[in-house]
Amino acid sequence: MSRRLIIPSVLVFAVLxxxxxxxSPHNMRRVQAGFLGIISPFLKTGSTMEKKYxxxxxxxxxxxxxxxxxxxLMIANKELSATNQTLRGLETENNRxxxxxxxxxxxxxxxxxxxxxxxxxxxxxxxxxxDRGSTDGIKEDQPVLTDLGLxxxxxxxxxxxxxxxxxxxxxxxVAAKVEGTQEQGIIKGERTSSGSTPSIGLNFLSKQAKIxxxxxxxxxxxxxxxxxxxxxxxxxxxxxxxxxxxATVVPAVDLTTLEDVFVVVGxxx
Amino acid sequence: xxxFFLLLIGMFVALVAQHFIGPLPVxxxxxxxxxxxxxxxxxxxxxxxxxxxAFCGGLMWDALNVLSVEGxxxxxxxxxxxxxxxxxxxxxxxxxxxxxxxxEIHCLLSGVCTAFVVLxxxxxxxxxxxxxxxxFDKEIWWRIGGTGLVAVLLSPFFFFAFNYxxxxxxxxxxxxxNARRSR
Numbered sequence: 474m475s476r477r478l479i480i481p482s483v484l485v486f487a488v489l490x491x492x493x494x495x496x497s498p499h500n501m502r503r504v505q506a507g508f509l510g511i512i513s514p515f516l517k518t519g520s521t522m523e524k525k526y527x528x529x530x531x532x533x534x535x536x537x538x539x540x541x542x543x544x545x546l547m548i549a550n551k552e553l554s555a556t557n558q559t560l561r562g563l564e565t566e567n568n569r570x571x572x573x574x575x576x577x578x579x580x581x582x583x584x585x586x587x588x589x590x591x592x593x594x595x596x597x598x599x600x601x602x603x604d605r606g607s608t609d610g611i612k613e614d615q616p617v618l619t620d621l622g623l624x625x626x627x628x629x630x631x632x633x634x635x636x637x638x639x640x641x642x643x644x645x646x647v648a649a650k651v652e653g654t655q656e657q658g659i660i661k662g663e664r665t666s667s668g669s670t671p672s673i674g675l676n677f678l679s680k681q682a683k684i685x686x687x688x689x690x691x692x693x694x695x696x697x698x699x700x701x702x703x704x705x706x707x708x709x710x711x712x713x714x715x716x717x718x719x720a721t722v723v724p725a726v727d728l729t730t731l732e733d734v735f736v737v738v739g740x741x742x
Numbered sequence: 743x744x745x746f747f748l749l750l751i752g753m754f755v756a757l758v759a760q761h762f763i764g765p766l767p768v769x770x771x772x773x774x775x776x777x778x779x780x781x782x783x784x785x786x787x788x789x790x791x792x793x794x795x796a797f798c799g800g801l802m803w804d805a806l807n808v809l810s811v812e813g814x815x816x817x818x819x820x821x822x823x824x825x826x827x828x829x830x831x832x833x834x835x836x837x838x839x840x841x842x843x844x845x846e847i848h849c850l851l852s853g854v855c856t857a858f859v860v861l862x863x864x865x866x867x868x869x870x871x872x873x874x875x876x877x878f879d880k881e882i883w884w885r886i887g888g889t890g891l892v893a894v895l896l897s898p899f900f901f902f903a904f905n906y907x908x909x910x911x912x913x914x915x916x917x918x919x920n921a922r923r924s925r
Contacts, residue, residue, distance in 0.1 A: 478788075479789045479790065482789065482793050483789075483793065486793040486794075486796075486797060489797060490823045490824060493801065493819055493820035494819070494821070495818075496818075496819055501808070501810065501818075504819065505805050505806070505808065505810075505819075508805035512757070512806065516761060519758055519759070519761065520762075523762055591761035592761060592764065593761070594757075594760035594761050594774070594806075594807070595772070595863070596771070596772050596860050596863065596864075596885050597863055598807065598809050600809070614811075628809065628810060628811055629810075638809060642809075644809055644816065644871075664877060
């Protein structure tokens with residue numbers, strides 16, 4: 474019975490696999506988004522359980538600890554609100570001055586908070602899954618950041634979840650500039666950077682560039698995906714190669730322990 | 743049939759669980775459950791079942807892991823299906839021995855095949871990424887070999903658990919051993 478089924482099953486297998494192999498990139502993303510939609514409730518449940526377990530292990534806080542933490546957070550909240558108000562005023566003033574100088578207005582972005590529900594399980598990629606999707610206004614190739622700096626960008630977007638490729642992945646390329654210099658280059662993750670020691674490199678710098686360790690690297694805004702002025706990391710070391718200069722950069726955000734992020738979803742109205 | 747669906751559910755649960763286990767400290771290799779279940783299925787099921795399992799497992803893996811950035815696809819979806827089927831066929835060659843009740847070599851082979859999956863992924867992305875540089879330093883080898891080593895260590899537990907599940911649902915993956923025992 475089973476032997477008679479071998480040839481038909483091989484044929485059916487070959488046809489179905491062929492259909493999958495020749496999917497267009499658009500349809501492939503649709504399949505991926507569909508499957509992400511199926512698996513994300515399980516990932517979210519797993520993430521919640523993992524968080525509860527971690528909280529349990531850390532132990533319950535005393536009432537005094539909670540009270541002092543609450544006090545501290547309230548003060549921090551007030552400080553941030555005040556700073557935000559000042560910055561908004563400065564932003565409006567800046568845009569007014571830019572428009573009077575005939576410069577293009579700097580876009581004001583709206584940030585969507587998101588929680589990381591799962592980390593990538595594959596060996597060669599650096600990705601995370603977040604709990605926001607197309608219903609929250611997330612689209613493909615939107616920048617993802619934290620208050621400390623750049624995290625990456627969205628790729629596959631399902632209804633209630635999305636995949637974010639981290640800045641430490643080799644496929645995530647970001648146009649960047651070195652603070653205090655005219656030097657610009659492309660930030661790219663390194664193949665061996667997945668896992669516990671993410672490292673990224675700034676390529677295509679000029680060989681004469683004198684970049685000191687500790688110099689801040691910001692996005693330059695070239696390419697249109699990432700807004701300019703977002704901190705990417707700090708230079709660890711600079712070396713000259715045959716054709717260009719290369720800086721090893723330590724990401725500003727600890728990508729291995731990251732829990733909450735913001736997705737830049739569009740202009741703030 | 744029930745056992746096939748149990749393996750399928752096992753693969754799905756494994757896929758979810760893998761996300762909550764980070765890379766191993768120092769060596770950076772991953773703990774992959776899905777290939778172990780797939781290769782167990784290749785031993786326990788006949789060829790049509792193995793192919794169906796390879797199709798579902800490969801599709802699930804690719805749907806979650808294939809990366810496309812700015813419209814560029816590195817590894818086309820479906821390659822894992824081909825890879826799992828080919829390695830499943832290789833494992834199937836050792837099926838008669840498994841049916842006789844031996845599974846030591848199969849656990850070892852399961853680890854080797856898991857490492858081969860990681861190696862194949864590495865080669866594929868290396869061919870696609872520019873410049874094409876085959877970097878094979880200690881870290882890369884540990885990621886490939888370490889993943890296989892972890893699979894070798896985990897395989898006996900998975901093999902035992904699924905053999906027990908098979909027993910519970912009335913499926914016999916090792917008929918010759920059980921026939922010998924009943925004699």
